[in-house]
Amino acid sequence: MINFSKIVERAVTGPLCSERDFDLEIFVPNLRNVLTKYDIKYDPQNPVPADDELADRVWAAAVEFLYKTGVYCLDTERLILFTRDEIEGAIETGPRGVVFGADKDAKAMPRRFPEDKKPPWCSVGAAGSPVSSEWYLLNLVRAYAENPLGDSITTPSLTKVDGQDVVAGSPIGVEGAIRTMILVREALRRAGRPGMPIVNAVATAVRSQEHIAGHHFGIRTTDALEIGTVHELKVDFDALNKVAYSLGAGSLIFAENGVILGGLSGGPAGVSVVTAAYNPVDLLIIRGAVQHPFPTHFDLKTTSTRDTIWARNLATQAITRNSTLPVNNCGYVGAGPMTKMAFYEYAAWVIGAVVCGGSIEAGGSARGTGVDYTSPMEPLFSSEVAHAVAGMSRKEANDIVTALLEKYEDKLHSPPIGKRYQECCDIVTGTPSKKFIELYREVRREMADQFGLRFPCTSPYL
Amino acid sequence: MPNESIFERLSAAIIAGDKDKLSVAIEDALREGVTLTDIIDRGLSSGMKEVGERFARYEVYLPEMMMAAEAWEHAMKVLEPKLLDAGVERKKMGRVVIGTVRSDIHSLGKNIVAAMLKMSGFEVFDLGIDVAASAFINKAQEVSADIIAASALMATTMPQQKNIIEYLKARGERDKYCILVGGGCTTQEWADNIGADGYGKTAGDAVALALKAVSHKEASR
Numbered sequence: 260m261i262n263f264s265k266i267v268e269r270a271v272t273g274p275l276c277s278e279r280d281f282d283l284e285i286f287v288p289n290l291r292n293v294l295t296k297y298d299i300k301y302d303p304q305n306p307v308p309a310d311d312e313l314a315d316r317v318w319a320a321a322v323e324f325l326y327k328t329g330v331y332c333l334d335t336e337r338l339i340l341f342t343r344d345e346i347e348g349a350i351e352t353g354p355r356g357v358v359f360g361a362d363k364d365a366k367a368m369p370r371r372f373p374e375d376k377k378p379p380w381c382s383v384g385a386a387g388s389p390v391s392s393e394w395y396l397l398n399l400v401r402a403y404a405e406n407p408l409g410d411s412i413t414t415p416s417l418t419k420v421d422g423q424d425v426v427a428g429s430p431i432g433v434e435g436a437i438r439t440m441i442l443v444r445e446a447l448r449r450a451g452r453p454g455m456p457i458v459n460a461v462a463t464a465v466r467s468q469e470h471i472a473g474h475h476f477g478i479r480t481t482d483a484l485e486i487g488t489v490h491e492l493k494v495d496f497d498a499l500n501k502v503a504y505s506l507g508a509g510s511l512i513f514a515e516n517g518v519i520l521g522g523l524s525g526g527p528a529g530v531s532v533v534t535a536a537y538n539p540v541d542l543l544i545i546r547g548a549v550q551h552p553f554p555t556h557f558d559l560k561t562t563s564t565r566d567t568i569w570a571r572n573l574a575t576q577a578i579t580r581n582s583t584l585p586v587n588n589c590g591y592v593g594a595g596p597m598t599k600m601a602f603y604e605y606a607a608w609v610i611g612a613v614v615c616g617g618s619i620e621a622g623g624s625a626r627g628t629g630v631d632y633t634s635p636m637e638p639l640f641s642s643e644v645a646h647a648v649a650g651m652s653r654k655e656a657n658d659i660v661t662a663l664l665e666k667y668e669d670k671l672h673s674p675p676i677g678k679r680y681q682e683c684c685d686i687v688t689g690t691p692s693k694k695f696i697e698l699y700r701e702v703r704r705e706m707a708d709q710f711g712l713r714f715p716c717t718s719p720y721l
Numbered sequence: 722m723p724n725e726s727i728f729e730r731l732s733a734a735i736i737a738g739d740k741d742k743l744s745v746a747i748e749d750a751l752r753e754g755v756t757l758t759d760i761i762d763r764g765l766s767s768g769m770k771e772v773g774e775r776f777a778r779y780e781v782y783l784p785e786m787m788m789a790a791e792a793w794e795h796a797m798k799v800l801e802p803k804l805l806d807a808g809v810e811r812k813k814m815g816r817v818v819i820g821t822v823r824s825d826i827h828s829l830g831k832n833i834v835a836a837m838l839k840m841s842g843f844e845v846f847d848l849g850i851d852v853a854a855s856a857f858i859n860k861a862q863e864v865s866a867d868i869i870a871a872s873a874l875m876a877t878t879m880p881q882q883k884n885i886i887e888y889l890k891a892r893g894e895r896d897k898y899c900i901l902v903g904g905g906c907t908t909q910e911w912a913d914n915i916g917a918d919g920y921g922k923t924a925g926d927a928v929a930l931a932l933k934a935v936s937h938k939e940a941s942r
Binding site for chain 1: 875
């Protein structure tokens with residue numbers, strides 16, 4: 260695989276191009292061309308497609324699209340271009356079986372295939388969801404870690420430090436990142452899993468300096484920094500700085516990309532191709548040990564819509580059948596904690612992601628944006644669903660996901676916001692309220708009765 | 722009496738975002754003696770309306786919106802001098818300075834809102850991403866904007882929206898512009914707390930908010 264310094268060299272010497280021309284003269288026509296050439300069309304009747312040949316066409320389209328389009332560097336207004344050989348070389352030589360976590364909490368990230376019986380990796384937590392109190396953050400993370408099916412932690416973001424708003428790029432941002440890391444490490448210690456890997460490392464951090472600061476206060480080389488691109492197929496120096504630092508520090512990287520359905524990629528077919536195209540980008544530019552996609556609906560702001568589920572599932576199959584870089588699917592749902600709808604939404608996208616060969620990261624409720632609208636229950640439930648469906652056929656999963664979508668998709672425009680953390684959990688112990696536990700058990704029973712899911716008996720709330 | 726097909730061609734070219742076809746259709750329309758007002762209202766605007774409706778139904782997306790908005794601007798560059806020559810005054814919807822706030826590099830929602838505003842007849846000045854509070858205000862002053870629209874995706878960049886309002890207050894210019902906020906983590910409660918004039922939960926809300934803001938501003942003159 261070409262080295263990172265080559266990427267940086269291309270970012271500063273590649274062909275000049277305005278952002279407008281990249282978007283409308285290169286990205287959009289190239290994408291439209293491959294969608295036509297490879298005959299990729301949205302099929303709303305099958306949110307979990309089961310056509311291997313279609314999945315392989317998506318991969319072929321993605322590789323062709325990427326080498327014809329490149330990646331745009333916002334700071335230099337230049338194109339970072341790759342040859343087909345460089346893309347294929349990255350796939351051939353990318354990282355395999357990377358171990359995350361330390362000591363007894365260490366575990367290898369599995370490469371999974373569609374309908375694979377291997378249990379998926381379950382990253383638990385509300386990735387970047389805003390929480391207003393250090394105490395809530397501590398207890399939330401502790402509860403995440405007390406879920407035995409949780410393989411790694413993804414942390415929420417603090418919105419305030421010592422009563423002050425955390426402002427990205429400011430000294431309070433740096434302090435917020437440091438404070439988050441100290442609290443998360445302490446939470447893991449309290450849960451008895453001090454080596455559990457943190458895979459979005461410094462969620463409160465937005466800028467590279469905050470990542471670096473947080474790194475010095477508790478991030479280990481067995482954790483991962485989460486580094487993302489800009490919509491779509493764009494990077495800036497700040498992202499490249501994070502990569503440069505992580506490579507120097509020997510940190511692992513979760514390479515995130517949330518392709519926006521309704522954005523430059525257009526509809527679900529385009530989203531599937533661009534999500535697959537990010538897989539080699541995540542190797543070549545972000546230097547990731549895992550791809551971390553979350554295709555999101557531009558208007559409804561969730562990953563649980565029928566079209567984003569279809570796009571994710573198809574892209575996941577395309578990637579897992581053709582690339583060695585594992586996929587850890589991240590997701591956000593519309594409804595908030597302590598609502599049935601949130602459980603249904605999680606189940607729908609998690610089932611698809613797992614049977615298509617991916618792993619999961621779950622916990623961002625209420626679109627991941629409502630302050631304190633988060634709880635430990637959704638990541639717990641999601642990890643149980645993920646384990647319950649490992650090895651299930653895509654056809655069976657398609658029937659279940661279709662039935663789940665019917666339960667909630669008409670409510671996605673105005674989903675129930677649910678309860679804040681402090682309303683649905685005991686803020687001293689961090690335990691969900693009795694009513695919340697009853698609701699969780701009820702949904703588990705419903706899923707078992709209606710769909711025959713056999714949940715693991717590992718829950719702390721049974 | 723011009724036949725319907727010329728309006729259909731104008732509308733179709735806007736929907737396709739095809740500037741070349743649009744130029745030819747405008748030339749043909751002018752040759753046929755179609756009035757400037759009819760070209761705009763029955764041809765171009767009807768195409769823009771159709772794109773907006775398709776977008777609302779999730780049938781077309783950002784690329785189609787951006788291309789239609791560019792085609793509209795292309796057409797208006799040709800037609801506006803002719804309107805001036807003919808002494809025809811068209812009502813401007815208003816001027817909007819838009820951007821993503823300081824330290825935030827998420828542009829997509831902002832781009833959708835900018836395209837929708839352009840398609841609704843607003844003159845839009847897009848400052849891009851990572852925009853300082855002062856830059857919003859300086860641009861608004863430079864172009865005599867009616868509205869400043871600030872997008873922020875992250876909880877940690879939302880405070881920058883508040884900065885814009887505080888900056889305006891410090892300059893004694895708070896009432897000069899209507900401030901609209903939106904983006905991932907923002908809420909109506911947040912907008913109320915910081916004293917914004919409007920909050921858009923979705924991109925579709927932005928146009929209605931902007932129209933309301935402009936009419937309110939005109940009424941208070």
